[in-house]
């Protein structure tokens with residue numbers, strides 16, 4: 087049985103609801119993935135929070151649901167739709183590492199070399215790039231203050247917020263909002279002490295993912311990201327894309343292909359035409375299983 091066949095199965099027990107899930111990670115950015123193509127009912131916020139909880143759920147930094155494409159997505163050639171939910175239940179527009187993981191599952195299901203996945207921020211082209219390596223074309227990246235979104239017009243190339251070592255950032259959107267700051271020396275463990283101030287600044291009405299980047303050389307960056315809603319992840323795919331874009335814009339890197347070293351490993355980022363970016367990196371499986379849905383206090387029969 088492959089992973090998608092596992093996700094599609096209905097457990098043979100008389101339980102109120104059991105959701106089958108696959109847990110994957112992309113550079114230790116970990117996801118709970120549920121196939122909802124045959125189920126119309128969306129998860130509510132409480133479900134999402136519980137599914138992502140490491141105490142009472144499967145444990146994930148995002149919940150990803152695979153759904154049928156919309157009419158618009160289908161016309162654009164999308165095979166499936168991926169929706170992304172943060173641990174607070176809020177839906178977000180993009181997640182680079184998640185896209186690689188879901189693309190791997192859908193490539194396995196379709197036995198093809200390329201798959202188009204509809205997301206809130208467009209239809210993304212994904213393909214295999216070697217053993218458990220996936221490439222995804224993300225973007226376009228926008229510096230438009232309304233698209234990021236910001237609460238007021240500013241020069242998005244020079245965000246004048248300061249906190250700890252952060253100053254003179256770049257605000258961008260790649261389907262989700264980011265602020266990238268360049269520092270001389272990245273100390274990952276210190277990020278939680280100063281990044282929340284920027285993330286929660288009223289300039290960002292929907293919050294922002296805060297990237298802290300150190301230029302290593304003209305084609306290498308070190309990066310860590312304080313993601314919404316307030317977690318320091320071991321890797322952020324969209325964060326890596328916008329950090330390279332911002333570094334190129336500032337003249338801090340000079341190669342269209344840049345290696346981004348994140349706390350859990352590296353991503354290859356290539357800037358291409360029309361402000362698009364190709365991100366290539368690994369995917370991995372953690373486990374699969376069933377989560378009890380519905381009212382968690384309702385007794386269920388154990389799986390045979």
Ligand SMILES: N[C@@H](CCC[C@H](N)C(=O)O)C(=O)O
Pocket residue numbers: 115148172178179180181182183184262263295313314315319321322323324325
């Ligand atoms: N880790 C992700 C980004 C996930 C979404 C983010 N937390 C947000 O709120 O926008 C990535 O790999 O891009």
